[in-house]
Amino acid sequence: MKSPDAKPSLPTIAFIGGGNMARSLIGGLLQAGATANQVHVAEPVAELRDALARDFNVHVFSDAASAATHAEVWVLAVKPQVLREVCTVLAPVAQANQPLVVSIAAGITGAQIGRWLGGGIAVVRCMPNTPALLGAGVTGLHANSTVNAEQRDIAQTLLTSAGKTVWVDDESLMDAVTGVSGSGPAYVFLLAEALQAAGEAEGLPADAARTLTIETLLGASRMLAADDTPAAELRRRVTSPNGTTQAAIESFEADGFREVVARAVHAARIRGAELAAAND
């Protein structure tokens, strides 16, 4: 008998687009126990296609319709700029097969995808991030009203193989998800670049600055994830009165660090909406 919390087994999944994010998600899926012959990938670039077949033993196709025809779940993993064209090609297959469509494209709305596929399609719009490659990602998901409970579970299982998941009821917040976690790894990498460079500017050898930077980010992230202690409290515990950290934090605050972050996240959110409008 199936235990009540057993994960639903995944049906055949077609990835439309076999680039960076698709690779991360496919790697996670296979590690989580999906079998390679359940995974189809459409990718026009021959080298990428060959690498996917070699590395993961999945079925590869040069065109979207061939990959999608025999799959119950489609993962749209192309750039937002080509999604309309891809959906238009897939519309007849979508209308015939009524797949669950999972889109990871930034900005593009579930309504746009449903419309481009001919209407009445179950669409889960999600925003994963690149740590999915290590199973350490986080994905925001939103389901349109056509998605049933079983399809929701399938999307959940699919993205759980990439890390944690957060469902968002209000689709208009998906661009904010993109601004925080979809693009977020790049902010951490930017901080790493800046911290390492600052260490070197203060005289540290490059390899020492790199190790100190990486282990600090890793250790601090682990502390954040370890329990519910708020980030502000963890920061307070590092900050001795009139000590070194206080000097650094006062410098950050004087330079408007929080506003800098808020403006960056806002810019990402706005770009999401622009991508939707520009590619409609």
Ligand SMILES: NC(=O)C1=CN([C@@H]2O[C@H](COP(=O)(O)OP(=O)(O)OC[C@H]3O[C@@H](n4cnc5c(N)ncnc54)[C@H](O)[C@@H]3O)[C@@H](O)[C@H]2O)C=CC1
């Ligand atoms: N890179 C990231 O951190 C994240 C990206 N995303 C979203 O994931 C999507 C893919 O992004 P990446 O993997 O970074 O881009 P990518 O450029 O690495 O992958 C897209 C792939 O689609 C292929 N492609 C183009 N036209 C196609 C067609 N007609 N049929 C099938 N495949 C086609 C391209 O050859 C390319 O390999 C984008 O919509 C992006 O917004 C979402 C979350 C994070």
Ligand SMILES: O=C(O)[C@@H]1CCC=N1
């Ligand atoms: O930069 C982008 O548009 C994509 C979406 C989130 C991360 N990369």
